[in-house]
Amino acid sequence: MRNFEFYNPVKISFGKGQIAKLSSLIPSDANVLLTYGGGSIKSNGIYDQVMNALKGYNISEFSGIEANPHYETLMKAVDLVKDKKIDFLLAVGGGSVLDGTKFIAAAALYEGSDPWDLLLHRRTVKASNAIPLGTVLTLPATGSEMNGTAVVTRWETKDKMAFDSVHVMPKFSILDPEVVFSLPVRQVSNGIVDAYIHVMEQYLTYPVNAPVQDRFAESLLLTLIEEGPKVLANRSDYDAASNLMWAATMALNGLIGVGVPQDWASHMIGHELTAFCGLDHGQSLCVVLPGIMHLKRRNKEEKLLQYGQRVWNITEGATDEKIDVIIEKTVNFFESVGVKTKLADYGVGVEIIPRIIDRFKTRGITAIGERGDLTLEEIGKVLELRLK
C-alpha cells in the first residue's frame, strides 16, 4: 500500500426525519443562502421541511441551478452572496446543486480576477477564502455530499471542469433516504451507475496489496448490484434506498481510494461527452468504461480477474475469455438498471472522436489513466469501440 493522509471532516446525519435537525447544525445568527435546482424540492416537500426546520433564520434563496451546473448561473449567485453578505450556504439538491454551491463558496471570496481560474488553473482555495456550507442531499449518486470536489460547466465554451478543496467540503450533510421516493427512474439509474463507476475508478487499476480498500470496494459494488434494482422496482423501499444512499456516499468520500492507484479516465472522457453531446453524467460513464476495460485489459488484468471472481463469480476459462465475460456482465448490469452503453444509443457518431481528442490536446493532456499511458490515440480507440 502507498503512503497516504486521510481527512474527512464532513458530519453526516443519516436517516428519516434528519432534516428537522438543521437548526442544530447551522449557527442561529447565520445569514443563510439556500441554493437549489429546478424545483423538485418544492414538489416533493423537501423545501417545506427545510424551511420549517429553519424558522426564525435569516434566509435568502437562489434557485435554478441546472444539471451540470453552469458557471454563468453560479456567478449570479456569487453576486447575490456579496450583495446580501451571506455567511452560510445551504445546498439542497443532487450533485449539481452541491457542486455548484461549493463553487459559489469559493468564488464569492476569490481574490483573483476570475473564479473560473479555480477550475482552469486549479487554484488553491485558502481556508479564509471559502464560505462554510452544509447540504441536504436529494439524489444518491455523486458522493459530493462528503467530498471536496466540484464539477462546473462553462456553457459558453462547453468546458466541463473540476476543482477540489478541503475548504469546500460540507460542514455537514443530511442524508434522508426518503428523498429517493420522488426520484424519476432516470435519476435512480444514473445514481446507481455513477456510484458503481466511482468505485471502479479507484479499484480497477493494479494491485498494491491493499486488501482493506479492495474488500470495501467489492462490498460497495455488490451492494449496488443487489440494492440498486430494489430501488428501481420499488421507490418506497426505505431499506434499499438507505443502502443505495450510503453506498453512493462511501463510493466517493475518499475512503476506498486511499493508498491505491486511481484511474479516472472514464470520468475525464465522460465529462467531454456531457459537455459536447449532453449525455447525463452516468450515461457518459457507462459508454466509456467498457471500452477502457477492453483496451486496457493487460494493464488491468489482475484487478479485472479479481473483480470478475469476487463480484461476478467468473472463474472458468482462459484469461481473455474471462475478461470478455466480465466486461459483458458489467455492461449487462448497466443496461439492466436502465442505462444504455453505446454512443449510437444517444445519437452520437464518429465525429465526436476528433473533437474530444482536440479538447485534451488544447488542455496539454497527452495521456491519462492510472499509469498515465492511455494516450490520445487510445482515447480515440476507446470511443470507436463504443460507437454501436
Ligand code: NZQ
Ligand atoms: O433541479 P431539480 O428540479 O432539483 O431536479 C433534479 C435534476 O433535474 C433532479 N432531482 C434531484 N433530486 C431529486 C430530483 N428529482 C426528484 N426528486 C428528487 N429527490 O435530478 C436531476 C439531476 O440532478 P443532478 O444534481 O444533476 O444529478 P447528480 O446528483 O447525478 O449530479 C450530477 C453532477 O455531479 C457531478 C456531475 O459531473 C454532474 O455535474 N459530479 C460530481 C462529483 C463530485 N462532486 O464528487 C463526482 C461525480 O463524478 C460527478 O462528476
Ligand code: ZN
Ligand atoms: Zn461520477
